[in-house]
Amino acid sequence: MTTQTPGLHAVPAADPAAQAEQDRAGQEHFDRIIAEDSRVEPRDWMPEAYRKTLVRQVSQHAHSEIIGMQPEGNWISRAPSLKRKAILMAKVQDEAGHGLYLYSAAETLGTPRHVLNQQLLDGRAKYSSIFNYPARTWADMGAIGWLVDGAAIANQVPLCRASYGPYGRAMVRICKEESFHQRQGWEILYELSHGTPAQKQMAQDAVNRFYGPSLQMFGPPDEDSPNSKQSMAWNIKRFSNDELRQRFVDMIVEQAEALDLTLPDPDLKWNEDRGHYDYGPLDWDEFKAVVSGKGPCSVQRMQRRRQAHEDGAWVREAAAAYARKTAAERASAELIGA
Secondary structure: OEEOOOOOOOEEOOOHHHHHHHHHHHHHHHHHHHHOOOOEOOOOOOOHHHHHHHHHHHHHHHHHHHHOHHHHHOOHHHOOOHHHHHHHHHHHHHHHHHHHHHHHHHHOOOOOHHHHHHHHHOOOOOOOHHHHOOOOOOHHHHHHHHHHHHHHHHHHHHHHHOOEHHHHHHHHHHHHHHHHHHHHHHHHHHHHHOOOHHHHHHHHHHHHHHHHHHHHOOOOOHHHOOOHHHHHHOOOOOOOHHHHHHHHHHHHHHHHHHHOOOOOOOOOEEEOOOOEEEOOOOOHHHHHHHHHHHOOOHHHHHHHHHHHHHHOHHHHHHHHHHHHHHHHHHHHHHHHHO
């Protein structure tokens, strides 16, 4: 095994002294990149803890995009109009693309995609807790777009400046597309909230269900978040969980007023001294239960993901066979040409 530092030759790990010197030089180079707020690239030396943190975070983000297709995909056939169906199909397709961007970014860290996927299928990898809740009505498509994708944007826009280059670049395109997703959710809720009394109540019920879980998407409170502080020190994250959550609350209060809907928080009020909205406590016991696989739809989500993986086996096998065939034909052609 060898490690690589820019400007240095790889040194066999069997030479401890040379390896230690290369690691020292690599650490100095890495520290300088972080101090300069620059970008770490795949071939750069990086601490193993930094690599592991990124693999966990990026792959968890990818898993969330793939699992997140399920609650919305379930509503494609029941969308209230052809226009709504087309928009929702495009959104679900976007989410599949986001997962692929992120798996590709994670692979540059040295962990193959099939390993990351198997970790999800085995239950060893987590995904966002929000996708373990059911989408009961069409209004939930609006609440997911407005609140869930809105929370994702608040969390992910700073990730465009993440210190790891492939991750930050992937996030630029993802955030642009997420902004359309949030707008789609807003439009659904606006139409419902300005429709019949029954439609408005449907919209309000959806917001009531997704408000708390969407705030929990930013992760546990800072004092209970074991990874947040180190991720910020490495410039992977730019803001803490609580800072991002506060930004999101401040953003959606006026949006809810424009929707003529109420956020289900009796403690929500403007704090003049802080210059922010105060909001009530969240149910962190529920959050921990959902994250650990005890959410309302946790079992169903993973059953469907495993079934989809099995159903797609023939596609993967056909692609692998085609790759082998074309590689053999190319090698044969090169041999004949030689």
